Amino acid sequence: MPDPEIPVVTIEDLGILRDVTEDDRGWVHVQVTPTYSGCPAMDAIADDVVERLTRAGYLHVDVEFVLSPAWSTDDISAAGLAKLAAYGIAPPSPTGPVALTLSVRCPQCGSLDTRESSRFGSTACKSLWVCNACREPFDHFKAL
Amino acid sequence: MDAHVEYVLGLADDALVTAQRMGWWISRAPELEEDVALANIGLDQLGQARSLLQHAGALEGDGRTEDDLAYWRDDRDFRCVHLVERPQTDFGVAMARLLILSAYQNELYAALLGSTDGVLSGVAGKAVKEVAYHLDHAHHWVVRLGDGTPESHARMQAALDAEWPFVEELFTPADPALVASGVAADPTALRGAVLDRIAKVVAEATLTLPEVAPRLGGGREGRHTEQLGYLLAEMQHLARSHPGARW
Numbered sequence: 485m486p487d488p489e490i491p492v493v494t495i496e497d498l499g500i501l502r503d504v505t506e507d508d509r510g511w512v513h514v515q516v517t518p519t520y521s522g523c524p525a526m527d528a529i530a531d532d533v534v535e536r537l538t539r540a541g542y543l544h545v546d547v548e549f550v551l552s553p554a555w556s557t558d559d560i561s562a563a564g565l566a567k568l569a570a571y572g573i574a575p576p577s578p579t580g581p582v583a584l585t586l587s588v589r590c591p592q593c594g595s596l597d598t599r600e601s602s603r604f605g606s607t608a609c610k611s612l613w614v615c616n617a618c619r620e621p622f623d624h625f626k627a628l
Numbered sequence: 629m630d631a632h633v634e635y636v637l638g639l640a641d642d643a644l645v646t647a648q649r650m651g652w653w654i655s656r657a658p659e660l661e662e663d664v665a666l667a668n669i670g671l672d673q674l675g676q677a678r679s680l681l682q683h684a685g686a687l688e689g690d691g692r693t694e695d696d697l698a699y700w701r702d703d704r705d706f707r708c709v710h711l712v713e714r715p716q717t718d719f720g721v722a723m724a725r726l727l728i729l730s731a732y733q734n735e736l737y738a739a740l741l742g743s744t745d746g747v748l749s750g751v752a753g754k755a756v757k758e759v760a761y762h763l764d765h766a767h768h769w770v771v772r773l774g775d776g777t778p779e780s781h782a783r784m785q786a787a788l789d790a791e792w793p794f795v796e797e798l799f800t801p802a803d804p805a806l807v808a809s810g811v812a813a814d815p816t817a818l819r820g821a822v823l824d825r826i827a828k829v830v831a832e833a834t835l836t837l838p839e840v841a842p843r844l845g846g847g848r849e850g851r852h853t854e855q856l857g858y859l860l861a862e863m864q865h866l867a868r869s870h871p872g873a874r875w
Binding site: 518520521522523524550551552553554555601602603604605606608612626628 | 661664665667668669671672673674675676678679746747749750751753754755757758761764765
């Protein structure tokens with residue numbers, strides 16, 4: 485199922501789909517975790533999950549939001565990272581024990597000569613960057 | 629009110645009221661990127677508030693939802709500190725306050741990672757990363773303005789002076805039984821690290837730590853400034869005028 489805000493990746497790619505179980509009555513229980521506490525897409529995600537599973541023939545679907553363990557950009561799959569880059573969003577670098585900002589590669593031309601133009605972007609999970617080489621602005625998925 | 633519920637409401641209301649005050653800045657910040665930044669910070673705080681209010685409602689056991697607690701309590705039932713409830717229509721004040729609040733929340737949520745209340749430790753696990761980013765944002769602005777022009781320096785210093793009397797209330801002792809059982813983080817134990825963190829930024833910004841007497845607090849017991857009432861009137865108006873409305 486695609487993420488409502490970044491439809492090129494699925495909620496499984498993003499690592500926010502935590503668990504799906506079906507009990508012996510055929511009831512489906514889905515666990516989802518938010519990227520950020522205030523992520524406004526969570527309700528849309530829950531609605532989409534219920535709709536898709538209902539259409540697939542499951543009559544009883546419930547979605548639970550879980551906070552722990554906290555989501556990290558390290559939970560994004562390798563396929564998810566590749567899809568983000570192909571879509572034009574510079575993927576996050578791995579989070580380490582020490583917070584450090586590595587140079588972000590431009591998803592358009594591949595240059596490492598880039599600069600941050602705004603620490604906050606169109607959604608909570610992204611910041612805005614500009615490439616000094618090709619002059620194009622791009623989104624960067626912040627490492628969290 | 630049960631001490632556990634009251635403690636969770638204190639955390640929730642600090643975040644909820646901060647989110648509402650941040651919302652004021654949308655379309656009014658000095659640059660478009662800052663509109664987005666303050667909206668995002670407000671959204672993080674709102675998300676934290678929602679989880680905490682749901683938890684408070686569940687602990688209380690009377691079936692109140694997050695919306696019931698946000699929209700249908702009067703000011704005396706709020707447990708936020710005075711720091712967050714006053715208007716912040718000066719950008720320097722907004723940044724001074726964000727510096728103080730995020731330095732405090734950073735230590736608070738780091739301590740709550742080990743809370744024996746599983747929901748609080750879960751909320752803290754997410755919040756601690758978010759408020760670290762808020763702290764970093766406030767740090768940048770306070771240094772940029774403090775170590776800027778004579779005009780920006782003077783205004784940043786005035787903003788810090790205005791907010792400083794409200795710092796001590798953050799360290800109001802929590803219920804001793806709640807601290808002993810490992811549910812609450814002892815606010816008095818956070819004080820040193822929070823003040824250290826702020827002092828470093830203030831020094832880097834070439835500003836001076838104000839020496840002013842703390843204001844009488846009382847927010848954690850439901851005694852608030854007059855301004856909280858106006859904030860609630862605006863925040864709660866729609867929900868109270870149209871009970872049960874959905875959009």
